[in-house]
Amino acid sequence: MTLSTTLNSTLSQIHIRIPQHYHRQPIVSRLISRYDLIINITCAFLEAHAKDDGWFNLEIQGVSRAVEAGLAYLQELNIEIVQLDIKSIAQENQEKSKILCNNHNFSDIIDDNDKKADSNVVEGQTTRAKFQVCIPQNYQSYPVIAGLVYCYGLTVNISGAVLDTNPENDGWFDLEVWGRRQQIVLGLRYLKELGLQIWL
Template structure:
């Protein structure tokens, strides 16, 4: 089976970063007698359009000892990357590690720092493979019982069950909660097959300042996701 250099290096434990520093762009060559290129006063240098940075796709297994920590949440809060969960399987019993297929969006240095953080935690990188979590569809009973979640006044921690429909997958729902509302998110359980278009089911624990937590839950209430208070 063929893997990209990045996937092979992550899976084998070898350094994935380049052995030499990235060089600076070369200076512009100026024709003529080598005079500096000048622009009329008041005009700025034209800016070249930045090439879009492709997300780094990696598959990780997070050991049970870390499953109570907001590991994926920290990638956004500390390094600024956008974490899109493409596939996930994590049992609430926490006897086995949770496996996640991630697409990390951001600047190259942000992506590199987030991957280095995971490696420092000894999170296991594995070759990309299908995550065969059992898909679960929103039933009619779930739909009728689901209501907007209202938090008690002063609440700074809440556990939620959330259903993310397939059409919301391009939106990094969980990562956006961290980025937009500055809350921490721990994934307690997850079920999202990586093959095809499937709904995702997650049990999350959110905590932060009460006002920010209320804003995060309000965002979820207004989205196409369904959520319930976890028992």
């Protein structure tokens, strides 16, 4: 996976509801790792340990067939897609959706098989970290959380989230991440180098 690649052609804006029984599943993380999509969460509400459904507004960018496969995956899980807007985007408008990877030479530390995360990572490892991260308004148009998956090969579950549409309000996410210890260390360093507040 080339970190500098700008994905082409399609931007989907969707509103989805996450049933309570999926609150501990890394659904967004799987969309990124399985389908090579760039995903930015633009609005969200998910209460940890709540019985109510959570919901997310997502911007999904990638080649058309990958976006279609990702949407089909959500439908297979019976996740309700409340609103769907798909459009082609010009090359010059793709800049904001680039992943904010740092300059760590990650490929020297984690091989390609490890970066194909997902179920193999969750089943095969012993390292997990739980923390809360604040996403300030100046980062809300960038796929910060997606960078943990795309750049560092982590599997990420969002167990709680509050991010509203008011650009003046900071958002926060409760995250559970799985990976090798070195992956987690680099992922936390990535968030800190972006200047984000983290509570472990």
